[in-house]
Amino acid sequence: AQSVAQPEDQVNVAEGNPLTVKCTYSVSGNPYLFWYVQYPNRGLQFLLKYITGDNLVKGSYGFEAEFNKSQTSFHLKKPSALVSDSALYFCAVRDGLMGFNKFYFGSGTKLNVKP
Amino acid sequence: EAGVAQSPRYKIIEKRQSVAFWCNPISGHATLYWYQQILGQGPKLLIQFQNNGVVDDSQLPKDRFSAERLKGVDSTLKIQPAKLEDSAVYLCASSLVRGPSGNTIYFGEGSWLTVV
Numbered sequence: 001a002q003s004v005a006q007p008e009d010q011v012n013v014a015e016g017n018p019l020t021v022k023c024t025y026s027v028s029g030n031p032y033l034f035w036y037v038q039y040p041n042r043g044l045q046f047l048l049k050y051i052t053g054d055n056l057v058k059g060s061y062g063f064e065a066e067f068n069k070s071q072t073s074f075h076l077k078k079p080s081a082l083v084s085d086s087a088l089y090f091c092a093v094r095d096g097l098m099g100f101n102k103f104y105f106g107s108g109t110k111l112n113v114k115p
Numbered sequence: 116e117a118g119v120a121q122s123p124r125y126k127i128i129e130k131r132q133s134v135a136f137w138c139n140p141i142s143g144h145a146t147l148y149w150y151q152q153i154l155g156q157g158p159k160l161l162i163q164f165q166n167n168g169v170v171d172d173s174q175l176p177k178d179r180f181s182a183e184r185l186k187g188v189d190s191t192l193k194i195q196p197a198k199l200e201d202s203a204v205y206l207c208a209s210s211l212v213r214g215p216s217g218n219t220i221y222f223g224e225g226s227w228l229t230v231v
Binding site: 044046100101103105106 | 221223
């Protein structure tokens with residue numbers, strides 16, 4: 001079965017420092033991987049996705065993610081964190097083996113960026 | 116392009132009462148999803164429609180939850196009777212069926228339910 005794991009419940013970083021939010025995955029077949037962000041009292045907002053091609057994927061708000069097949073990881077990164085990046089981040093994987101899309105989400109990582 | 120629309124945004128009900136949530140997906144999106152997100156957890160799929168047919172409802176508590184998608188567009192999720200543990204955010208999402216953009220799921224703002 002497809003699954004993703006986010007090993008950190010919370011990540012704390014100072015504004016201006018680089019940030020990394022970790023995600024590992026388990027899939028059958030080629031992985032389709034996603035990152036979403038959730039601000040307080042809001043729905044999940046799409047950030048970026050990896051389907052195929054370049055292992056470094058760039059997304060919204062200056063975020064990027066690095067796909068590593070040997071380590072089965074898809075970590076979210078940003079070179080310089082902003083206080084406004086503080087939110088809940090979810091990693092997700094798509095399963096298309098049943099002939100229709102199914103998405104599995106991690107448990108989420110709370111990112112705190114301190115001024 | 117308009118996003119996924121949901122209503123109501125917030126609802127407080129007493130246990131054993133009923134509640135209904137409405138969702139309008141992104142225009143042209145054939146696949147519609149209802150997720151339940153309990154505070155501090157990731158979204159859990161309740162039911163998934165492709166057009167007006169159900170493709171997955173394995174985690175829907177069918178003794179109290181029901182959902183329909185008449186005419187393959189709007190959808191309604193109903194809870195009757197509600198329990199305290201149903202307090203959660205109910206997220207509606209949609210996606211295309213196939214193609215590069217069909218691999219991405221888009222969410223609405225959520226319907227926040229508190230059962231007291």
